[in-house]
Amino acid sequence: MGKKKRPSGTPSCACCTEPSVIYQQHSHRHLCSTHFIHDVEERVFQGIENNAMIRPKDRIAVALSGGKDSTALLLLLARHLQRWRDVSLIAVTVDEGIDGYRDETIKAAEQVAEKVGVEHHIISFQDLFGDSLDTFLKSREEQACTVCGILRKKALSEAAKKNGATRIATGHNLDDEAQSVLMNVLRGDLPRLVRDSAADTSDCFIPRIKPLAEIPEKEIASYLFIQGLFPFLAECPYTRFALRGDVRSMLSGLEHRNPGTMLRLMESKKTIEKYLARSSVSDPLHRCRQCGDPCSGDLCQVCRLRQSLGR
Amino acid sequence: MKIILPDQGIRVIDQSPASIEQILSDLRINPLEVIVSRNGTLVPEDTVVGADDEIRIIRISHGG
Numbered sequence: 162m163g164k165k166k167r168p169s170g171t172p173s174c175a176c177c178t179e180p181s182v183i184y185q186q187h188s189h190r191h192l193c194s195t196h197f198i199h200d201v202e203e204r205v206f207q208g209i210e211n212n213a214m215i216r217p218k219d220r221i222a223v224a225l226s227g228g229k230d231s232t233a234l235l236l237l238l239a240r241h242l243q244r245w246r247d248v249s250l251i252a253v254t255v256d257e258g259i260d261g262y263r264d265e266t267i268k269a270a271e272q273v274a275e276k277v278g279v280e281h282h283i284i285s286f287q288d289l290f291g292d293s294l295d296t297f298l299k300s301r302e303e304q305a306c307t308v309c310g311i312l313r314k315k316a317l318s319e320a321a322k323k324n325g326a327t328r329i330a331t332g333h334n335l336d337d338e339a340q341s342v343l344m345n346v347l348r349g350d351l352p353r354l355v356r357d358s359a360a361d362t363s364d365c366f367i368p369r370i371k372p373l374a375e376i377p378e379k380e381i382a383s384y385l386f387i388q389g390l391f392p393f394l395a396e397c398p399y400t401r402f403a404l405r406g407d408v409r410s411m412l413s414g415l416e417h418r419n420p421g422t423m424l425r426l427m428e429s430k431k432t433i434e435k436y437l438a439r440s441s442v443s444d445p446l447h448r449c450r451q452c453g454d455p456c457s458g459d460l461c462q463v464c465r466l467r468q469s470l471g472r
Numbered sequence: 473m474k475i476i477l478p479d480q481g482i483r484v485i486d487q488s489p490a491s492i493e494q495i496l497s498d499l500r501i502n503p504l505e506v507i508v509s510r511n512g513t514l515v516p517e518d519t520v521v522g523a524d525d526e527i528r529i530i531r532i533s534h535g536g
Contacts, residue, residue: 170519170520170521170522171510171515171516171519172516172518172519181515181516182513182516183514183516184516184517184518191516194514229532336533377504378504378533379507379532382507382530382532383507383514386507386509386514386530387514391507391530393530409533410502413502413504413533414502417502417503417504
């Protein structure tokens, strides 16, 4: 840092004379609100182009929880798709049934979908699986994120399929991605570490895209705050049971003390992928004997979970 | 200066001027887990703030 301070005590933007709103560790630059917003948008748009995330005539279902990442994702995709006339966007919100939490985030999701002007669909665990997450988790709260993750993924796929989507876009940011790499290493789960959810297996799954995967969480929060769109929402009550919470604190501490840690972790993942043939660590795809969904074993995760929940 | 903490608690500190970095460090808050505004405007952590400023610390890491 060490840049000359303006009288207000805030360093100037690296691109103009305006006061900065953020210091980007990765670019070693202070940026004002205008240049920062432009920088984030260009990086996201470039990432979409470079990784061929969108194809002509795609119908993209944005997984919209109402939280900051999915809100930013919807705004960014809507802006990007002004360049694509034949690509359409819808928003899908999963109502897991979390008392005292999800109602507020659904309201936030409805507001942002209306602001952006996209079709919005809400799918609930109650309708799809017969009960709310709160009910499923009675006396097994410590399994909350595993149970919710499996059912939410299924709900999202069902809603996307029902509404004719050809891509599912999720708001995973750089921090989320780095946490997932570390969690998969800690669990010794090599197949999951190298699994590519973006691979075009449209006969089995709707391909997933993660346009924010290279943007740090702090930049996403800043991007929304500057535009007056940061959603001030409560934290999910089940977060305290998650391994991810511990990994998140550890990684952000490491990143603070050793800038670039998260990017290096992502580079390590790419290197491992390069040297590993995916088929050599992943089981071939089968069909679940109960529901017919594609899966790696005899039963898919949802049917296995339903069995263990006695459903 | 007045500091609004992530839990909405309020703290008034005499130390002025001070950098946001120093304030966060004193509060044992990792700057990567929050964004900080001064009088409603987002500021980087090396901003030096004064006695009349209102600082708001907003936690960003949430499960969703």
